[in-house]
Structures are given as C-alpha cells and as structure tokens.
Amino acid sequence: MLGAFLALRQYDLKALLAYSTVSQLGLIVGVIGVGTPASDAAAILYTVAHALFKATLFMLVGIIDHEAGSRDIRELSGLHRAMPATALFTALAAATMAGLPPTIGFVGKEAIFEALAEAHHLRLSGQLAAGLGVLAAVLTFAYAARLVHGVFTGPLRQQGLRSPRRSFVAPAAVAAILTTALGPSVTLLSPIVQRAANDARPQGEPPYLAFWHGFTVALGLSALTVLLGTLLFVFRARTDRLLRRLPTTTPFAVRFEAGRVRLLHLGALLARPARAAGPATFLLRPLLAVPLLAVVAAVGLGPLPPPVGEATRPGDAVLLVLLMVTLAGLVTVRSALGAVGLTGTVGLLLSVWFVTAGAPDVALTLLLVEVLTTIVVMLVLRRRSPRLPPRGSRRALLAGAVLAGATGLAAAAGTAALTGRRDLSAPGRYLLAEAGPTTGGSNVVNTILVEFRALDTLGESVVLAVVAVGLVSLADRVTRTGRDLPAAAADPVLVFAHRLLAPVMLVVSGFLFVRGHEEIGGGFIGALLAGTAVGLGHLAYAGTSTPLLGRLRTRPLLVAGLLLCVGVGLAALPSGRPFLTLGKAGLPGGAALPFSTSLLFDLGVYLIVLGLIVAAVRRLDVSTRPAATGERR
C-alpha cells in the first residue's frame, strides 16, 4: 500500500515504476499468504504478468528518456505525436498494469481478488484482504493512468524529436504484445502455472485458469477498481495536493536508516561468539554441547534393550591397550613427525582390529589411506619446523583436557548405550541374502558400493573430484606467490625401491580392482594402492619427472572417471531402467558383456581416486616448482 501511495506521487517515471514494483511484489506476497492452491496459482500468474509489463515499461521509459532527454512527467507531453509506436506499447503495458481487459493483467488481478476473498483465517479476513487488494489496484490504476496521461497527452513541446529506431523498440514491443495476447489465451499458461503451484503445494488442486469466468464477485471488484481509479485520475489535482501533504521521504528514510543500523548491531552482537580467531575458542561451544547432550539423553532416555550376543573378543584388550598408549603419546608429543607417525600408528592398529572384526575391505582401505596420508603429510612438512608449536598455558591445557575427557566419556557412553543392542539389521539381512543372486558378486560390501548404493558412491566420487580440483587451485595460488623452494635431488635408494616395487604395486592394484566383486578389493582399494606407487615415485624422484607414473595427470583422470561413472549410469536409461542400474548388460546384438557394468562404474571410481592422489602428491609437495609438476595444461 505504501509503495502504491508513493508511486502515485512520483514525477520521475523510473521512480514511479520502482515504487510500483514494491507495491506489486507486496500484493504477490500477500496473496501467497492466503495459502490455498488458488492463491498460489494467482501469485504465479501475476508474477508472470508483472515480469512482462514491468520489464516492458522500464524498457519504454528508457527509450523515452533516451529520445526526449527527460523522465519527468512535468516536462514530457504529447510524445505520441513524435513516437506513435512507443506510445502504443506503453499504453498496452500500462493497461496491463492497471488490470484492464483483455490483458493478462486483468486475468491476474481477477485471480488475485478471488484468492484474497477466500482468506478464511479470521472473521471478515476475506473481505478485508479483498478490500486492501482493491485499494492497491485502484492506486495502481491511478498511477498507470498518470504515467500514460503525463507522457503522451497535451501538445508536443519539444522540437526535432524523432521516432526511435525499430530495433530499439522491438524487445519492448514483443513483451507488450504478449501482455495483451496472453490475456484471452491464458489457457496456454494454465498447465505451467498449475504445475508450479503443484510443486509448491503438492496436496492441493490448483484451479484451471480462464479468461472469462462469468459475472463473478471478482469481476465486480474489477469494475469497482476501474471506477475508483478513474475517479482518482479525474480529480488528480486534488489527489496530488493531498498526497503532497503526506510526510516527505526524509524523516522516513532517516528512521529507516537508523533501524537498519540497529539491526546490524544486533546481528554483530548475536554473532560475537562465532567470531573467534583460534579454533579452540570457536569449537568450545559445539564441543560443550556433546557432554550436555549425553546428560540430557541419560536423563530422558528410557530403559534400553539388553545387549545382544558377546561383542567383546579376547584379543580386543590388546588393541585397546596399544591404542591408549599411542594416543597418550600423540597428545603429548612435541615433534611434528612424531605426531604424524603416531597418528599413522593409530590407523594401523584400527585396521588390524577391523580385520578381526570381520571387515577386511574396510581394514585394507584404512591401511592404504594411512600410508598415503603419511606420505602426503611428509611432503607438506618437508620445509617446516620439525616441532609442533608450544602448547598454551597450563590453565588452558587443563581446561582442554577436562573438556576432552568429558566429550570422550559422552562418546563412549553413547556408543555403549546405542549400539550392539539388536540383531542383524533388516537391510543387512536383505543384502546378505540378495547380493549374490542379484549381482553375481560374492563380496557383499563391494556389491553395496558399486550396485545397491551406487548413487552414494557416485556422489562420493564427485566430492573427491571436487577436493582434487580444490587442491590444484589452492596450490596454483601458492605457487604464483613464488613461495616454493627448489626441488631436492633424486634419492638413489628410493629410486631403486620404486623401480622394484612400482610395477608389482600396479599389477597387484589391477588384480585387486578386477576381483573386487568377488573377493577383497575394488575400485577404492585398487586406486589407493596405485596411488601409493605414485607417492613412492614422487618421493624417490623428488618431484622431477618419474618414469611411467609421472605421466599421470589429475584433470584427464578426473574427467575420464566422472564421464565413465555417469555414462555407465545413463546407459541403463534407454532400456527403461532407472539411472545407475548396473549388472550384466546385454549388447544391442543380443550378446552379453563378459563382465558386469558395475566393473566399468568401479573403474570410474578408480580413476577419480587416483586423480585425487596424483593431485595431492604433486600439488601438496612444498619442494616442487611449478615447472617440475608439469601440470600446467
């Protein structure tokens, strides 16, 4: 309403249109607020109408400004004599804005009136909403009339005005004609609007849009709008004087600005805890939430079912003791390499334990990841201080230890309370029973990765590819600042080891990959092993060109891998099966492929993981020069 009032008192055409947009968007949001399928449809239809006529009017006002040199209603007059086409299209678009038949604005406004009248939230709310809608429409009618009247009536005062070029008016003409033509043929828009309304409110049934609904209440309101709007326009001198008496914009703007500043202060106040320089201060709150949550759960959680079976085996105690000793070393050690080594040890201990826990694939993956992580950390740390930074004060250290203890206790209690209290899960039972018959593979974990949950794996591969791209761009930024140091010389011992081991590693990697469906192995494991060979080669040749593996490039690997994964997934579509349906596929000739398509999918995963490792090994090494990486392509 405020926007409509302000639009009515503008002399600048652009400002008039801008305030009009405020008012129209308010109307649309108000209609959405009614919350019925009909109101959704009305809002969507009016959004289309508004986009058409407002874009047209802005373009036309721009043309008028360009030709006549002014946008002020008081200075412009009689322009239709100089530029008839512009005048015609402006009139059409303004008629749409005013909601006159037969334009789309008329249909849209009718739909809005109808939807507003249906607002049944409170007593009389429908009448009130429709009344406000009519009032806004009356004001809209009045300023649309003011625009057309102001610019085109009266004598032509400016000399030497010419009609703008046709190509200049053409875009506005297309939209202006559409605003008029789409009114009677609104049925064309109906399916689109209904679909959009259905997406917003799936349970509703949006109405079918039509140009002529018969003599309805909305038609009466439209007539009332035209009548009142005409009155406002006819008595425009009196209206103008009244509107002038409204408070001018300045005090309002000042108050608005003060409010905005206060809002920003409030935001800064609320965000203060999140603005911390160090991770410790920042993490304090979320970490405190963990023990708090455990306390709440301990109080609120009812009795738990008894544990099922014996989850502890005699060997477990050995693991726990070793794990605790290693972790104790890790939190106290001052040497950076020591910390990295101890972290690797934790990973190795866990992978041994995973073997005893019946998860050999997980164990092998973890083992390889640990080796690779250690290699990459070494590369990053090469030129760094061998010591970790000194720890904080004794008090901070003690507080950290207390919080760490509380969080660990909460995590342990949560694990004990929430796991091991049920039999084999239903999905687990299903997968164990179905994996063999459905996929022909006997390694159930692998069949889950490449067939049952292949979409998950695809998403994960995309994440890895994004990480690889991120590493490349991060490293590019650093190398450009020239912080990198000259490469070291090749290490003869490692070169010998690489010559001996790399071919073996590659062969084993291929073997593990191919047999993944039946035995321990698969794309992840195979690629991690091949990546270890890449890392070894990089260490041995100190970043200079490594034979064979030095030719691998991140981007081609990533692109090939992603294309392969998505392509294999899409290949299922022509035969009417959903995306990423893998398995034994028939060739067009009727022959069957000798292997499952999931192997191709797994190959894509293999390539992506290898691409990530190549990126990490080459790009994270602080001692390689950009020329030595050779990945400028």
Added chain:
Amino acid sequence: MTAAVAVGVLVAAAVHLLLQRGQLRVILGFVLLGHAVNVLLLSAGGLDRRTPAFDGAGEDTADPLPQAFALTAIVISFGITLYLLGLLRADVPAGDGGEEETADGRSAAEGGEGGDER
C-alpha cells in the same frame, strides 16, 4: 565394550588435539575423529558377528551395510584430510615455520613476484 572404549579414547584424544595450538594438531585431531566415527559405524552393525560378509551368510556373518558406510567414510575423510593439508601448505609463513625458513621464504617470494608479473 571394546568399541565404546575405543570411541571414547579416540574422541578424547581428538578433542584434546583440536583445542591445542597449531594447524597440524587440528588436522590430526580431525583424522582421529574420523577413526572414532568408523568404529562407531562398525559397532552399530553389531560386533558380536564377526565373519566377513562373503557368499553364504551364516549366523556369525557381519552386517555389510555399516562396513560399506565406513569404507565410504574413510575415503571421504581422506579427501578432507588432503584438503586440510592443502590449506596448511598454503599458509606457510603464518608463524608455523621456523626462523631460517621465513628468511628463505621471503627472498624466494621477492624473486617469484618479479618473475611472475603479467
């Protein structure tokens, strides 16, 4: 009980590392948190059944679904670790490096900037 104790000590050590100074400690703490979650996942599958899930599911066969999740989680956290290491590498002169490295790095930076101007 094994899993609960393992998760507890891993989380405690991870939090302790996260709260101390130094970016490398934070990264290693993050790695430990990843381990804790993987143990939790396997424990959710039930550690009373420990035979690998290959053909011929028996009474003692482990739940394969949490294993698949854990495998995915390991590779994802590997990716995150690599990215954190990339950030660590991009941040060489921020006080983590030693004395001689700063001097060396500065002279290299000057040379690099001169040659890299476009």
